Amino acid sequence: MEVVRQPVGSPEEFRARQLRARDMLRGDLEGDELEQYVQERVITTTLEHAFDWAxxxxxxxxxxxxxxxxxxxxxxxxxxxxxxxxxxxxxxxxxxxxxxxxxxxxxxxxxxxxxxxxxxxxxxxxxxxxxxxxxxxxxxxxxxxxxxxxxxxxxxxxxxxxxxxxxxxxxxxxxxxxxxxxxxxxxxRRRYGGVGTEEVVPAAGAPETPGA
Ligand code: SF4
The missing domain is CATH 3.40.50.12280 (Rossmann fold)
Incomplete structure (x- = not known):
């Protein structure tokens, strides 16, 4: 899971998002609007992934x-x-x-x-x-x-x-x-297409060494 920072956008857009947040808190958002609001702001993961990320x-x-x-x-x-x-x-x-x-x-x-x-x-x-x-x-x-x-x-x-x-x-x-x-x-090797250039070929089923 990677957190990406994005620019806030124009002041008008920022204001529009503030107003939508206010509407949501008031309970004024319903149906598709509420669905879209939640989809844009909520991510789900497992507890283990959250621990590993932290x-x-x-x-x-x-x-x-x-x-x-x-x-x-x-x-x-x-x-x-x-x-x-x-x-x-x-x-x-x-x-x-x-x-x-x-x-x-x-x-x-x-x-x-x-x-x-x-x-x-x-x-x-x-x-x-x-x-x-x-x-x-x-x-x-x-x-x-x-x-x-x-x-x-x-x-x-x-x-x-x-x-x-x-x-x-x-x-x-x-x-x-x-x-x-x-x-x-x-x-x-995998990133740059160098698979097969190893001096020592790993045995079948052996775990791949990171960085190799
Ligand atoms: S000799 Fe080179 S590798 Fe060894 S401690 Fe000094 S800088 Fe690091």
Missing amino acids: RGNSMFPLTFGLACCAIEMMSIVGARLDIARFGFEAFRASPRQADLLILSGRVSIKMAPVVRRIYDQMLEPKYAIAMGACSSSMGVFNNYAIVPADKFMPVDVHVPGCPPRPEALMHGIITLRSMVQDDPSLGW
Whole structure:
């Protein structure tokens, strides 16, 4: 379910709508007019859809940064990207008030248990975004000290890049929002006609990986 903002229209049109609302409240609208009035203003859905819609538009990320990627992450609350548009701007200082962990940087083996503990302390249902090459795949480093996040906790969305631009993180956040609202994206292959170009062909009946 997507809420779309539309221009109010001319002042006369706005006034006409006000008058119709007044008539409806007075009980002056009847028959087809009343039917049309209700159809234009009422939507029905299931309670689960309403919950998912609200949940996907009101996440509280944890105030948490690991390395250089965190600088890019901080900028998403600024005026340029303004993540408040999606209800994600209230970064919380305690994991007990947060339901989204953005892993913005390198995770060392020494740090992994700390990150896992923070994740365990967060509210259910909770989500995680691995931001950048380091937390997704150990990044550009070839040493024993870095560990990808998937090795020690569940990750919902990976955002590639070193560092990913804030716009890329926004895309990851919107992807996560779609997943939470039970409307996962088709993945770039289906959107751009690239089905059949996979290096590893999924087994028959295997679930499709989002973003593939
Ligand atoms: S992906 Fe690049 S920018 Fe992000 S933490 Fe690793 S080295 Fe830094």
